Amino acid sequence: MSNPTQSPDGRTLVYQRGGAPWWRKGYRGSANAELWAYDFAGQKSRRLTTFDGNDAWPLWSRDGKSLFYVSDRPRQPSLWKMNADGTRARLCLEFADDDIQYPGISRDGRTLVYEYDHRLWTLSTEEGARPVEVTVTLPDPMPLPPDKQETVTAGASE
Numbered sequence: 001m002s003n004p005t006q007s008p009d010g011r012t013l014v015y016q017r018g019g020a021p022w023w024r025k026g027y028r029g030s031a032n033a034e035l036w037a038y039d040f041a042g043q044k045s046r047r048l049t050t051f052d053g054n055d056a057w058p059l060w061s062r063d064g065k066s067l068f069y070v071s072d073r074p075r076q077p078s079l080w081k082m083n084a085d086g087t088r089a090r091l092c093l094e095f096a097d098d099d100i101q102y103p104g105i106s107r108d109g110r111t112l113v114y115e116y117d118h119r120l121w122t123l124s125t126e127e128g129a130r131p132v133e134v135t136v137t138l139p140d141p142m143p144l145p146p147d148k149q150e151t152v153t154a155g156a157s158e
Contacts, residue, residue: 003057007084008064008109013038014048018057028052035069037086048086055080057102060108061125068092068125070100070114077101079114079123093123093131 005017019033033054038045038157052071059068064084064157066114071089078094095116103114107123112123113134120134 004128005058005060007060011040012084013040013066014058016058019054020116025086035067035086039086048088049089052079058104059103059112060109061083068103068112070103072099079103079112084146 001015001017006013014035014037014041014131016033017036017109018031021116032052034050035055035058035077036045037048041083047062048067049069049071050065051071053072055069055071056077057070061067061081066081066083068079070077072078073080073136076095077090077099079100080089081092082089098117101115104110105112110125112125114121114123119134122134123129125132
């Protein structure tokens with residue numbers, strides 16, 4: 001089990017079961033990742049996804065009625081959304097040249113963040129939203145002190 005996330009009402013835990021490494025693009029087999037839901041009251045798990053590929057990194061919508069996740073259907077790992085019961089999976093965002101990885105969601109559930117093309121991007125959870133690149137500016141590195149070499153002989157003993 002990996003990437004567990006609890007529903008906003010605290011009744012359900014959705015998690016990823018299985019999972020070939022993300023870099024095994026297009027993997028199909030017994031180690032593929034699927035999403036499962038655990039009901040705390042009934043103490044039972046049920047499978048949410050049945051795609052013969054990888055479905056990973058589940059994230060709850062703010063109202064708890066749907067889940068965002070990354071799936072490699074039909075080609076590249078892309079951002080998908082489905083109802084919380086596993087029905088009505090639909091593509092939200094796809095890029096033709098690289099994967100969407102490591103998604104997260106804001107505390108208020110209004111914004112998704114993910115890595116694409118070695119950069120950070122955000123996407124509003126509203127239908128029809130467009131991705132926005134996050135500009136990360138780092139300060140210049142601190143200057144290193146100059147190298148110093150000393151020979152110390154005074155007061156030395158074996």
